[in-house]
Amino acid sequence: MRSPVMQCIxxxxxxxxxxxxxxxxxxxxxxxxxxxxxxxxxxxxVAQKVVxxxxxxWVHLGSVVPGPDAVVLARAADKDPRLVELILRxxxxxxxxxxxxxxxxxxxxxxxxxxxxDHSNVAxxxxxxxxxxxxxxxxxxxxxxxxxxxFGVHRLAVIxxxxxxxxxxxxxxxxxxxxxxxxxxxxxRGTSDLFGRPLQVTVIxxxxxxxxxxxxxxxxxxxxxxxxxxxGATYDAGEGSLADLLRPRELDLxx
Amino acid sequence: MRSPVMQCIxxxxxxxxxxxxxxxxxxxxxxxxxxxxxxxxxxxxVAQKVVxxxxxxWVHLGSVVPGPDAVVLARAADKDPRLVELILRxxxxxxxxxxxxxxxxxxxxxxxxxxxxDHSNVAxxxxxxxxxxxxxxxxxxxxxxxxxxxFGVHRLAVIxxxxxxxxxxxxxxxxxxxxxxxxxxxxxRGTSDLFGRPLQVTVIxxxxxxxxxxxxxxxxxxxxxxxxxxxGATYDAGEGSLADLLRPRELDLxx
Numbered sequence: 001m002r003s004p005v006m007q008c009i010x011x012x013x014x015x016x017x018x019x020x021x022x023x024x025x026x027x028x029x030x031x032x033x034x035x036x037x038x039x040x041x042x043x044x045x046v047a048q049k050v051v052x053x054x055x056x057x058w059v060h061l062g063s064v065v066p067g068p069d070a071v072v073l074a075r076a077a078d079k080d081p082r083l084v085e086l087i088l089r090x091x092x093x094x095x096x097x098x099x100x101x102x103x104x105x106x107x108x109x110x111x112x113x114x115x116x117x118d119h120s121n122v123a124x125x126x127x128x129x130x131x132x133x134x135x136x137x138x139x140x141x142x143x144x145x146x147x148x149x150x151f152g153v154h155r156l157a158v159i160x161x162x163x164x165x166x167x168x169x170x171x172x173x174x175x176x177x178x179x180x181x182x183x184x185x186x187x188x189r190g191t192s193d194l195f196g197r198p199l200q201v202t203v204i205x206x207x208x209x210x211x212x213x214x215x216x217x218x219x220x221x222x223x224x225x226x227x228x229x230x231x232g233a234t235y236d237a238g239e240g241s242l243a244d245l246l247r248p249r250e251l252d253l254x255x
Numbered sequence: 256m257r258s259p260v261m262q263c264i265x266x267x268x269x270x271x272x273x274x275x276x277x278x279x280x281x282x283x284x285x286x287x288x289x290x291x292x293x294x295x296x297x298x299x300x301v302a303q304k305v306v307x308x309x310x311x312x313w314v315h316l317g318s319v320v321p322g323p324d325a326v327v328l329a330r331a332a333d334k335d336p337r338l339v340e341l342i343l344r345x346x347x348x349x350x351x352x353x354x355x356x357x358x359x360x361x362x363x364x365x366x367x368x369x370x371x372x373d374h375s376n377v378a379x380x381x382x383x384x385x386x387x388x389x390x391x392x393x394x395x396x397x398x399x400x401x402x403x404x405x406f407g408v409h410r411l412a413v414i415x416x417x418x419x420x421x422x423x424x425x426x427x428x429x430x431x432x433x434x435x436x437x438x439x440x441x442x443x444r445g446t447s448d449l450f451g452r453p454l455q456v457t458v459i460x461x462x463x464x465x466x467x468x469x470x471x472x473x474x475x476x477x478x479x480x481x482x483x484x485x486x487g488a489t490y491d492a493g494e495g496s497l498a499d500l501l502r503p504r505e506l507d508l509x510x
Contacts, residue, residue: 002267003264003265003266003267003289003291004264004265004267004472004480005262005263005264005265006262006263006265006468006471006472007260007261007262007263008260008261008262008263008468009258009259009260010258010259010260010261011258012257012258012259034258036258095508096508096509098508103508110423110424111422111423163459166421166422166460166502167366167421167422167423167502167507167508167509168365168366168422168501168502168507168509169365169430169460169463169500169501169502170440170458170460170499170500170501170502171439171440171441171458171459171460171461171462171463171500172458172459172460173428173459173460173463173464173467174464175424184426185425185426186426186474203425203426203427204418204426204427204428204470204474205421205424205425205426205427205428206426206471207426208424208426208428208467209428209429209467209468209470209471210471212428212463212464212467212468213261213263213464213467213468213471215459215464216261216461216464216465216468216488216489217259217261217488217489219441219459219489225259233471233472234471234472234474244425245424245425245426246423246424246425247421247422247423247424247425252422252423253350253351253353253358253422254351254422254423254509255423
């Protein structure tokens with residue numbers, strides 16, 4: 001049996017992204033500038049931060065007037081009430097609060113800390129914060145279509161990733177917040193193991209595993225390496241979206 | 256800037272593991288048989304299943320007498336009371352129960368479904384189940400020491416991984432349940448971003464990201480590809496253990 005090899009190729013050289021920038025072209029150019037290209041079956045993982053920047057998702061805290069809910073919550077969370085106001089606007093629901101962290105269901109459907117609002121590494125101005133992308137699935141689809149043309153490839157997948165904290169375990173890991181061209185879950189129910197018995201652990205979070213692999217390459221340098229080509233991964237091509245990765249509330253034992 | 260590349264090289268050809276097998280030698284041999292070797296900085300990720308098999312962690316359900324707690328819980332979980340008895344013996348605490356799943360804090364300290372007891376892909380006998388390894392950190396340290404000698408490398412890390420379900424998200428992902436030779440968390444607190452501001456999301460679950468990357472290569476074929484060499488990853492070498500990855504109970508908002 002041949003050794004399967006999955007390569008995660010970090011793409012440096014992407015300029016600091018400005019609102020309105022053509023992200024697809026800038027990334028395609030950077031891929032070519034390092035002597036790379038996209039091949040059939042590649043998965044391109046893009047850090048949410050550059051997507052948000054291209055979308056101009058900046059908010060200046062000076063422009064935010066906190067409502068009464070934000071003022072109360074800010075006290076419990078020991079946070080800037082204007083930031084809390086933005087967190088509430090970006091959230092469907094607040095799940096937990098303790099000093100330093102407000103865990104919410106984001107309007108995009110996933111659970112994360114502080115609605116994913118980024119305060120670091122995003123601009124020279126302390127008062128500027130960056131919201132998550134408007135619709136990461138749509139962005140992934142758009143990037144995919146552009147790159148299919150640009151590089152002349154058909155079987156291509158795109159993942160927008162972000163770093164999330166977790167219940168029970170320390171440290172953030174990369175997860176997918178937008179996908180295109182792949183089924184995020186590899187459902188092996190109905191298949192058998194080596195002994196012909198139905199497989200038990202049968203639904204694999206493939207998109208999240210690939211998002212985590214890319215995140216390991218982006219590392220703390222997500223600003224310097226915001227794009228990773230994952231080559232040689234096994235995944236199910238097809239339609240898919242973030243929604244596939246979200247546990248329905250009624251099946252979630254940890255809300 | 257050079258493109259950073261992380262390679263995940265799956266190692267096939269490892270025989271079905273029997274209790275008492277010398278796992279370190281069998282894996283080393285398989286690495287050589289595919290024309291590979293271990294290099295400075297490599298991280299070897301080993302699926303827990305082969306560790307458990309080498310340790311002979313089989314239990315025949317016919318030998319298990321369920322206690323009264325197991326009988327009650329089995330009814331709520333719609334599971335075999337003998338299996339539930341084993342889950343309870345392997346658990347520090349039961350966190351949640353619903354039909355088909357018992358979420359526990361495992362005696363090793365992490366939270367997982369059904370105490371990680373594996374029923375599929377492990378033997379021809381429906382009544383045989385496989386418990387998790389006794390002490391995955393110790394196994395990782397032992398494998399690391401053996402392979403440092405065998406391959407003449409110094410900077411080497413070993414991760415034992417498993418596939419875990421998660422709160423909030425669908426699909427399992429690979430996580431580390433034992434480590435040696437690396438710090439599982441990359442703590443960047445105190446460092447600055449590109450603009451000189453302190454980094455916010457600063458503790459990265461590096462070992463879990465590498466475990467997930469390897470898991471993507473093992474895929475559903477963890478029986479066929481139970482070992483993955485991760486080459487070119489950025490991590491902090493040093494002492495580390497599973498305990499570093501476990502969120503202290505008093506800081507966990509989702510117990």
